[in-house]
Amino acid sequence: MSIPHLELSQVGMEFPTDNGPFVALTDVNLRLKQGEFVSLIGHSGCGKSTVLNIVAGLYQATYGGVILDNQEVNSPGPERAVVFQNHSLLPWLSVYKNVELAVKQSKQKRSKAEIREWVEHNLELVHMTHATHKLPSEISGGMKQRVGIARALSMEPKVLLMDEPFGALDALTRAHLQDSVMEIQAALGNTVIMITHDVDEAVLLSDRIVMMTNGPSATIGEILDIELERPRNRIEMADNPLYNKYRHQVLQFLYEKQRKVEPVFQNNKNNKKAQSSSDAA
Structure with a gap:
């Protein structure tokens, strides 16, 4: 194997x-x-x-x-790069700067021109070059998630x-x-x-x-x-x-997995009801 x-x-x-x-x-x-x-x-x-x-x-x-x-x-x-459900962008940085920060943290050594080219390349992958200088507050939820994906991809993760x-x-x-x-x-x-x-x-x-x-x-x-x-x-x-x-x-x-959970939940619910009735009596 x-x-x-x-x-x-x-x-x-x-x-x-x-x-x-x-x-x-x-x-x-x-x-x-x-x-x-x-x-x-x-x-x-x-x-x-x-x-x-x-x-x-x-x-x-x-x-x-x-x-x-x-x-x-x-x-x-x-x-190993992570894309969370919440985009987790830094709100004080532009779309470009959010991706640039990740590029600078990677192991690849690049010149300023190479960094710019690589950031723009990854924003282009997710169709976000038009929002390069916008802040996260100025773009939609879907756009924020695109930037989060671009940021993860910019690290060239395996x-x-x-x-x-x-x-x-x-x-x-x-x-x-x-x-x-x-x-x-x-x-x-x-x-x-x-x-x-x-x-x-x-x-x-x-x-x-x-x-x-x-x-x-x-x-x-x-x-x-x-x-x-x-x-x-x-x-x-x-x-x-x-x-x-x-x-x-x-x-x-x-x-099938849900069916196995529901009887347990129902039994617990019935037990609580029975206990409540007993306490009331």
Whole structure:
């Protein structure tokens, strides 16, 4: 078997609480190839963001670990860039300056002219050159997220980590940004891990969908290979039988996991009602 580009091996994560350790993740194993687009999907609290933060080096796994190109990941680094749901732009800096700041933090040594050329190149990738000198307060939410993506890409990361990057956007803006991400990823060949709650988004963008079980002690429940030809057109996909088959498989997995949670929730609710009635009596 060939050596993977990125590997999560037996990853487990515990958080200390007053009542003892909370086990967020257990035995998470995943191998990614160079240039692969993988989506993480699952119900809230299933550890998706924890997985992403471990790969980013923001969390240190309690057990197991992450290897990127034969190097252990134990801290943040420019080879792994994160795009958050909140754009996180510095409000006092222009669009250009926000991206320039990231370029200057990267390991690449560039002259002033090379920095300018590289910043403009990355803004052009996300179609934001027209807003170069605007402040974040002067552009829309979708534009801010485009700048956040440009900032991440400007670091020339081996792995692009995206935490629900389109979750706070309206449907039309989300669709435009999804198309942009597909175009950029096809052109640059970055490895991408994206968290999403949107089944259609996962199927449209991904090479594989990693479906997480419910927490605590969440882990990978199923991995679905998406064998749809690229480039993908969202209009054509709507009538594609294979697309709809994949969509159904993901929805079925999520629905079955939800059914396992609801009886527990209902029992807890009934127990509280019974306790309340007993106290009243």
